[in-house]
Amino acid sequence: MKADLIVLARTVHTLDGGRRPVEAVAVRDGIITAVGSREDARGWRSADTEVVDFGAGTLTPGLVDGHLHPVMALDTVRGCDLSGVQTIEQLREALLREAADQGPGEWVFAWGLDPTVFGSVPLHRKVIDDVLGGRPCLVRVFDAHSALASSRALAAAGIDGPRTADTAPGIVCDDAGNPTGLLLEWDAISAVASAVPEDGFETRRTRLKEFLSALSRAGLTAGHVMDLNKDSLELLADLEREDELPLRLYCAPWCMPGSTEADLGAIADLMQLGGRRWAVNAVKFFIDGTIDNGTAWLSYPDVNGESAAPFWPDPADYTKAVHYFASRGIRTATHAIGDAGITHALDTIASIPSSAPAVIHRIEHIETASDEVIRGFAAAGVAASMQPTHCTHYTRADHSDNWSTRLGDGRADQAWRCRDLREVGATLVLGSDWPIAPFDPLPILADAQLRRRHDRPLDAAVGPAQALTPLQALEGYTTHAARAAGLAEVAGSITVGKRADFTAFECDPLATPPEALAASRVLGTVVGGVVQFIDRL
Template sequence: MNPDLILLADTVHTLDGTPEPVQAVAVEDGLIAAVGSRTDATDWRTAGTQVLDLGAATLTPGLVDSHIHPVLGLDMTGGRDLSGARTLTEVRQLLHAEAAAAAPGGWVRGWGLDPNLFGSSRVHREAVDDVVAGRPTLIRLFDGHSALASVRALELAGVTGPRVFEQAAEVVCDDDGVPTGLLLEAAAVDLVERHAPTEPFATRKSRLAELLRRFARSGLTGGHVMDLGAGSLELYRALENDGDLPLRLRCAAWCMPGSGETEWAELAMMLREGGRRWSVDAIKLFVDGTIDNGTAWLFEPDSYGQSTAPFWPRPQEYAEAVRYFAGRGIPTATHAIGDAGVAHVLDALESLPSSTPATVHRVEHIESIPDNLIKRFARLDVVASMQPTHCTHYSRADHSDNWSTRLGRERADRAWRCQDLRKEGVTLALGSDWPIAPFEPLPIMADARLRRRAGQPDESPIGPGQALTALQALEGYTSHAARAAGLFHSTGSISVGKRADVTAFERDPLTADPDDLAGSNILGTVVDGDIQFMLDRVE
């Protein structure tokens, strides 16, 4: 052995069942070459070995966010950040300032708008039309599945009334057929989005590079990218050519309603694309939208009589798409939030022929489901991919929020059943769904344990019986994230022969108080045995 790098730390959690205390990890040619004690490390070292002693730090397998949208997020986070606004008046003030700063005739953009701020009133462009001085305006709501357009933006897009789509999208209109400005799901949002100015490639590349550096500094060594929008391949190639891709990205291309075998074959061909640290490895599908907008798929309507329809108007075509990809050994990930939506995904997977090649299939989000579906995940060996902060940031223990009000108490009490899934032996991958929620993994791991927002001890926990243990939360970002990608043979634990992807913590994620963990530092990350960043004080 001739290691390139030796990492030393007082605590190393290998997550592979190694019984002896480990305090040293040797890396050679991008792989883990040995694990052992500090004494062992003295025998491994050669003249060319870099030794990095992190003292009281804790090392774990590299953290992986199992659901992010880096490139799509560039578009969704344009303009003024409204996610911190606590009242509609504050939103209006922020948009007024954004309009004042815009170029003459320029578009006003915003993102992160919380529909809870409208209270019992409908989401309507009247809330913004008078503060943007007649400028075209497009505001993304926090769920990423809807937007609010000003009257001028609707005029430029030629949107004057209802539209018919291949997917369950909607241009929401009043009783007179006049658009309210609320656009539900991608096809409706795109009617306006395509008329907004686009960023130059160089600007997008620079923004993406900075975003990925922030990902790395938060402790992430990888991410499961749940989109492959326009320009994604070119951006990833350009960043990697520049040596500016500090984490691994595993991408899933979208398969949408209205497509057939011709389009599916083209998507399957995309799985040949990739580089050293990025690849197209899966297909992303949707069976519903969101509860907050009334576009989820529920067995029973929500309190407004909504969320009764699937995203695929002919849901059997979704099952045919899954059968097409699964039959070719291609992993799938399906967005399913409502109980009927989740059930339909499981039905489709259960109907696959016995000759179907073994591969990983997963369901994304899973916000409210009954007991029988929990057991079906386990029986079918389907991965659950969930985002704890969707629960802690956007719902409330007293059920006074929009999400809970729409569902009613019984279904709201079945919120984000993380612990129930783990008890059944289901692989549970955790993530952020950035830009829908912040991407920093430590607060997310803390929220998964607390069932409330980290750093907010006065908040009541939401479904405290669904809290994860410290180990389960860490596994959700490491070993279970690897299993969710079908990659545990090569990553997800600090084991000899696996990729040398490592995250260094200031505080031990298995013993630290979750509130303290959320506010602590990530000391560094290593990917392929290369140090991506290291805080100055531990270099």
């Protein structure tokens, strides 16, 4: 049978364990039908075969971001980007410039703020109020689990004091009961965000299309979407009616505390939904918040006496909910950052009855963990999902950052133990958590090997013993990503019979120094045997 697509490159990393050199891949009807040499490829051609030659480039299985939030980004990535801000004065200057572009009374938005900027100064609305000219303002902290609202924003949302929240400290107030402007976790942030005028559906659709195109051109052929927000289903279906999505998306709706059995059943029913390149195929849980805002679940509190409680008021209810989905063969993914939260999630998965269908469950983030916890991943067969740039962008080797300061030296030294997880035999899928951190996979692959930002050569590495090898980093975006999504039989390697999803690199990711890899180009992607874009050498 002749191929309808042949892809050629000087180097092809199949990642399927094969030893002979490969330079050519044949595809028919979106499936890989042959691999071999350029000479072999001559026998695969017909007059109708499309041939794509990446020349001296390198072809790998298609890159997959193991954790991202493209629809959530429509609400988060608004206004000015504060990721480069390093002082309170720079924050105020950035907000002043953004406010100057808005009309009287219009909202001012900003995102990506690192709380390390504040040092020992508490996050408080008075720090930003006087530069806003009375405008309402919502500043989202980079972790998306906290935000800072101006006085006018609080008033617009009708917030003048504390509110009871089942899942988090919520709206932080001073001793007199007045809101400080600091909002912790989803319920509190949503209380203010609900007062924000929403973009219309067409605007959101256009922005999402732009986001997805950018993900594709960065080299991604798929993404594990860790949410199913308000209009996600409508947006994805509408985009696919117009054309193919430029990458595959696997979505995981949230299961929150207080869910009834009817709620769980409704979430389970979502697993039937999907399109040609998107599907709902897992459930997302939160067992804790974040270390940076004091809402993680640690085995003992941080230096501020915080991060001592789970997100679910009764962790037993979380366990019951996970078991509900596991008994139906539905995979789960649990956000767990603190060591106590990770331990409870591991114990929950380990206690799933043996009668349940055999599916892989996963834990997201895993920011600080003991040796016992690390060994637990292999013992329970749980996939670890981690984001290397959370470490390289937001922590420092000298522990002067907010995350490390809160934990103290001992626990900060147990940060993002990627290499240890691989050494015990755990599946390790890598990703960005975009928009929490940038999505470009090449710099993430580099940072995973360097344990520092690739563009800051003078920075000391954070936990250098946890650096991944080039192969381990690439596997985190390919073979291990497929395994963590339950797709190892159809994706993750360039193997006859699997999906024809490929990424082409200017440089060989297994033989190029990390800094050079981060600065190089992606030459193209192929999804299901369809070329998404080509940027030839």
